[in-house]
Amino acid sequence: MSLTQAGAVASATTVQAEDAPGGLTRDALRRMRRSPTAIIGLVLIVVFVLVAVFAPLLAPYDPTVQRLDLIRPGEYPGPSREFLLGLDQLGRDELSRIIYGARYSLLIGVVSLTLGASVGLLLGLVAGAFGGWVDSLVMRVVDIMLAVPGLLLAIGVAALLGPRLLSVMIAIAVVNVPIFARLLRGSMLAQRRSDYALAARSLGVTRRRVVLNHVFPNSLAPVIVQGTLALATAIIEAAGLAYLGLGSSDPAIPEWGRMLADTQSSLATSPLLALWPGLAIVFSVLGFYLLGEALREALDPKLRR
Amino acid sequence: MLTFVVRRLLLLIPILLGLSILVFLFVRALPGGPETALLGERSTPERAAAVRAAYGLDRPVYEQYASYMGKVAQGDFGVSIQTQRPVLEEIRNRFPATIELASSAMLFAVAVGIPLGFVAGRRPQSWVDNLSTGGSLLGIAIPVFALGFLLKYVFAVKLGWLPGTGRQDVTITTDHPTGFFVLDGVLTGDLPAAWDALKHLVLPAVALGTIPLAIITRITRAAVQEVSNEDFVRTAEAKGMTKQVVTRRHILRNAMLPVITIVGLQTGLLLSGAILTERVFSFGGMGSLMSEAIFRRDFPVLQGGILFLAVVFVLVNMLVDISYGFLDPRVRGA
Numbered sequence: 190m191s192l193t194q195a196g197a198v199a200s201a202t203t204v205q206a207e208d209a210p211g212g213l214t215r216d217a218l219r220r221m222r223r224s225p226t227a228i229i230g231l232v233l234i235v236v237f238v239l240v241a242v243f244a245p246l247l248a249p250y251d252p253t254v255q256r257l258d259l260i261r262p263g264e265y266p267g268p269s270r271e272f273l274l275g276l277d278q279l280g281r282d283e284l285s286r287i288i289y290g291a292r293y294s295l296l297i298g299v300v301s302l303t304l305g306a307s308v309g310l311l312l313g314l315v316a317g318a319f320g321g322w323v324d325s326l327v328m329r330v331v332d333i334m335l336a337v338p339g340l341l342l343a344i345g346v347a348a349l350l351g352p353r354l355l356s357v358m359i360a361i362a363v364v365n366v367p368i369f370a371r372l373l374r375g376s377m378l379a380q381r382r383s384d385y386a387l388a389a390r391s392l393g394v395t396r397r398r399v400v401l402n403h404v405f406p407n408s409l410a411p412v413i414v415q416g417t418l419a420l421a422t423a424i425i426e427a428a429g430l431a432y433l434g435l436g437s438s439d440p441a442i443p444e445w446g447r448m449l450a451d452t453q454s455s456l457a458t459s460p461l462l463a464l465w466p467g468l469a470i471v472f473s474v475l476g477f478y479l480l481g482e483a484l485r486e487a488l489d490p491k492l493r494r
Numbered sequence: 495m496l497t498f499v500v501r502r503l504l505l506l507i508p509i510l511l512g513l514s515i516l517v518f519l520f521v522r523a524l525p526g527g528p529e530t531a532l533l534g535e536r537s538t539p540e541r542a543a544a545v546r547a548a549y550g551l552d553r554p555v556y557e558q559y560a561s562y563m564g565k566v567a568q569g570d571f572g573v574s575i576q577t578q579r580p581v582l583e584e585i586r587n588r589f590p591a592t593i594e595l596a597s598s599a600m601l602f603a604v605a606v607g608i609p610l611g612f613v614a615g616r617r618p619q620s621w622v623d624n625l626s627t628g629g630s631l632l633g634i635a636i637p638v639f640a641l642g643f644l645l646k647y648v649f650a651v652k653l654g655w656l657p658g659t660g661r662q663d664v665t666i667t668t669d670h671p672t673g674f675f676v677l678d679g680v681l682t683g684d685l686p687a688a689w690d691a692l693k694h695l696v697l698p699a700v701a702l703g704t705i706p707l708a709i710i711t712r713i714t715r716a717a718v719q720e721v722s723n724e725d726f727v728r729t730a731e732a733k734g735m736t737k738q739v740v741t742r743r744h745i746l747r748n749a750m751l752p753v754i755t756i757v758g759l760q761t762g763l764l765l766s767g768a769i770l771t772e773r774v775f776s777f778g779g780m781g782s783l784m785s786e787a788i789f790r791r792d793f794p795v796l797q798g799g800i801l802f803l804a805v806v807f808v809l810v811n812m813l814v815d816i817s818y819g820f821l822d823p824r825v826r827g828a
Contacts, residue, residue, distance in 0.1 A: 329508055329512065333509055333512040333516060336804050337516075338803070338807055340769060340770070341784070341804075344769070345520055349520065349523055349525070351525065421635070428639075429637060429638070429639065429770050432773070449637070449640055449643075453774075456643055456647050456651070457651050467637075467640045467644075471632070472635075474634075475632075478634060
């Protein structure tokens with residue numbers, strides 16, 4: 190048997206195994222593997238996370254060390270062999286700052302998502318599980334929060350808490366709360382009316398167990414998608430807050446949004462300094478966005494075969 | 495239909511009331527009250543107490559809220575600490591700029607997005623489709639102020655084709671009866687002024703319109719694709735109707751339903767302050783009014799401004815809901 194034949198047989202068996210009926214998770218994973226969108230997204234995310242985790246090993250210089258001997262006001266050395274992306278306005282190595290910046294973007298994204306999603310999901314769970322006046326109350330609060338446009342809400346919260354990294358995370362988390370609450374509640378309401386919930390109820394399963402063991406896990410698919418997209422939004426929103434001066438006030442922190450914002454005054458002379466953090470933001474956002482889109486398609490039961 | 499509209503309007507009351515309480519408490523919780531804004535370094539306990547008394551901040555919060563709402567009901571939003579002008583006047587001065595910017599951005603997004611999405615949806619995997627999908631991905635992934643930087647650098651700094659700051663050239667001194675600079679130029683017969691204002695609008699409108707453009711393209715594409723596969727389209731084609739009629743009457747009309755919702759919701763978002771875009775292009779609308787108010791702790795402006803913007807946002811969203819009821823009879827019962 191030649192190599193190609195062996196490969197064909199092997200792939201035939203995998204196809205067979207893959208076609209076996211599986212749960213939604215397995216089904217989704219199988220479809221994700223075939224989706225170029227998912228793969229590109231995942232690659233971008235993996236690179237982003239690896240850079241963030243191994244920043245001290247990857248960065249050629251300390252991101253806070255200033256080479257004041259090499260810069261003059263308005264004149265910052267561009268890419269060279271020594272400094273691959275050049276030096277920033279304070280004489281720091283741009284590449285090292287971009288690499289370390291991945292840590293802050295990841296941190297902001299993960300913390301704001303965890304905070305916002307947990308509060309939002311709790312509210313949505315309570316509303317979806319109890320219904321009635323509890324549901325009305327929670328949803329009115331959610332409506333009020335949604336009545337304020339996201340960025341305005343984030344600006345308000347960040348202004349309230351002062352210019353710190355933690356404020357940015359909390360501000361973005363607050364924006365996430367009503368989104369997750371409404372999403373889970375809507376999804377749970379739809380699942381509660383489903384046949385399997387009715388079947389479980391008629392078999393004598395307690396209401397609580399139906400909600401917690403059946404309805405809740407089955408309502409999570411849109412939440413997972415939103416979670417991925419929320420990571421993308423968090424990076425964009427953090428950049429916006431940094432541009433308004435509501436990010437961390439510590440200039441030593443190499444945060445992409447702030448790095449980008451700081452280039453406004455030197456845009457005419459060294460536009461490249463705006464390009465690098467801009468590209469870093471675009472690629473990381475794109476990663477989460479593509480993965481989210483692929484997940485949405487993979488988890489959509491309408492598309493299951 | 496009337497009950498549908500009335501019900502939507504009634505639903506607004508608790509939201510607006512809750513919102514006013516939220517904004518009121520938020521402004522009071524801001525670090526450094528009006529005494530800091532007014533006195534700054536010269537603040538002494540006595541002076542601070544005098545300022546607090548002057549603004550009624552020494553009374554219980556619920557009393558302050560009641561008197562504030564009483565005044566708001568009469569159209570009195572208080573006086574700006576910074577400029578000493580009524581907040582309503584400040585809003586009236588700035589809001590036209592925001593409307594001008596938001597509507598130009600939306601015009602750009604709709605004029606480009608709907609045709610693009612339509613072609614992409616009718617011919618999936620064609621080069622138009624791939625280009626628009628890639629473009630809209632990029633449009634969503636790029637921070638709006640970064641796009642602003644890019645446009646400003648290329649078209650204002652490098653090429654010098656378009657102005658990159660402000661709403662009108664400083665040398666132009668036309669009257670502004672409406673506050674809409676383009677319209678003002680036309681009304682006063684000063685066409686060069688109108689043309690100049692229009693040129694000032696291009697870059698900010700493109701920057702601001704990119705996100706709605708990306709979203710509208712995607713939604714149109716998806717809707718057109720979905721409707722194209724419907725039974726009634728196949729039936730219409732089988733009946734021998736021309737492709738043109740099917741496209742216009744069956745596909746386009748039905749596909750526009752979700753698009754209209756998105757256009758409405760996005761308009762609400764754009765109107766509620768293009769804070770970042772306005773800052774990049776020094777465009778003096780509501781967005782810059784709000785960000786200045788935050789930094790200067792101008793709490794009457796902040797309070798009135800957020801309330802005003804949220805009301806606009808909620809009202810636009812409600813109009814979208816209602817128009818949806820008109821367009822799609824199925825929604826009215828819900």
